[in-house]
Amino acid sequence: MVQRTIRDFVRKELMPYEQQVLKNEREGRPGMSREEIRALQDKAKALGFWGINTPEEYGGADLGPMMTAIIQMELGRTFVPFGFGGSADNILYYCNEEQKERYLLPVINGERRSCFALTEPGAGSDAANIRMSAVKDGDHWVLNGEKVFITNGNEADFAMVFAVTDKEKGARGGVTCFLVDREMGWRSEYIHTLGEWGPASLVFENVRVPEENILGELGGGFNLGMQWIGQGRWMIPARGLGAAERLLQMAIDHAKSRVTFGKPIADRQAIQWMIADSAVEIEATRWLVLKAAWMSEQKLDNRHDASIAKLYGANMANRVVDRVLQIHGGMGYTKELPIERWYREMRVWRIFEGTDEIQRFIIARNLLRGHVKVGESMEQ
Structure with a gap:
């Protein structure tokens, strides 16, 4: 039910802004104004989506990591710069009572950033x-x-x-x-x-x-920093999964309508294999993300699994958008379609919140030092 509600919200409320966002960005302006984002957040709040990970004592929904992963997958279907209101960085909850009044609560209420x-x-x-x-x-x-x-x-x-x-x-x-x-x-x-x-x-x-x-x-401070970074690692592939699904559907629709030498390019094996490989990688990412989120929800050490999800998911998204651009040919390279925009955005996913190389280092270190056994998680 939550997934369907968010998907409908993305389709009806966010996607209509996409052309405006692209136009604003091409002209050097922010994709959306703070007022426009706040208006959309108010609409989401009316549906019950406010502070999705904020404790109930602060007026949030506290939906937990699993539901957050599903929501991020749906939000990833658009590049419109939107996030639900009523939330604060996880480490801000370490504020003392006086700091909560000056920092935590104003952030939750949207008064400070x-x-x-x-x-x-x-x-x-x-x-x-x-x-x-x-x-x-x-x-x-x-x-x-x-x-x-x-x-x-x-x-x-x-x-x-x-x-x-x-x-x-x-x-x-x-x-x-x-x-x-x-x-x-x-x-x-x-x-x-x-x-x-x-x-x-x-x-x-x-x-x-x-x-x-x-x-x-x-x-x-260092432990607080690692807590902040750890939360984001599996959130990136979650969002990438939604984007990859949207892009793959664009490729399928285009392949069925684009005709070369008398046949739709969907009949060409080269195109079919790109579509098949993308679908398999998207599905693999889904379960990697959900496992990392589930472990977080169970209060288990998910650092190893989060690194796996981040490494595979970020690379998956980059492979999928590259294939989709290739299937669209020259039109995919133009700014008339949003593919090139996603292409540029996704490249940073392999860098921030821990580069590919750092994720590989973490995964290998855990296995070589025996922190994780092959076929097991860190706390299995």
Whole structure:
């Protein structure tokens, strides 16, 4: 029922915006305004979709990882930049009571926007190598350094910033997360990318942050960062699965109507094999994602399975969109169709939230060190 409801919402409310989004992006503007997104969120709220992973005590639906995976699959069917309102980053729930009033609750209510600031010019996949410093000065910490590729960094009112508070301890107790308001002095600069994802570079020059703005515990930042990243790994292939299904259907429809040498190209074995391979890979991704989500719902350690889902699913989506573009020929390469837009967007999925190479490293390490036995999960 939830799946059907979301699919209908995507088809009736989001897909009609696609041409407008493409036009706005071609002209250098955001695909949709905050007002348009908020209006759509209000429509979704009327259907009961508000704060899908937010605890009920904060007014959310708290649907859990499995339902979230299914919802992300459906939202992936469109590239319209939409997300349900009423949610906050998972690590913001570590706020103390005073911080909840200033940060958590305003984010849930849509009054403030946050961004997660961990990646640096010299620390991407190797998150333990961050260099941003935080030096104690009285009852403040002084932050210096730069963060890069920060999603929502240009729009955020505050950032969850990870900085080194003890060089000797490093990632093992020497990294702390700070809640840093934009008014405290950091600035953002737009980073132009291959796709429409517009991350930011955040620059901190002697930014003073009160002691009371530490999120969680002093030195506990690295664990918070890994919790945030871990949640996103299986969410990416979930969304990619929905996009791949939509794209595959576009390829099927085109193959049946496009005629060459007197026959629809759907009759050509080369086209049939691309369609068949895509369908098989999509179905395999579905079960990898659902397993990782199920393990999360059961409070099991799903890191190994999430890495498998991320690695396979992100590559699946890139293979499928490439085949679909090829089936459409020259028209697939034009901006008249959304295929090239998805083509550019999907490429980053193999990079952020852990590159392909990092996922392979994690999977191999778990097997070689015996953390996982072949044919088993981490807590089976």
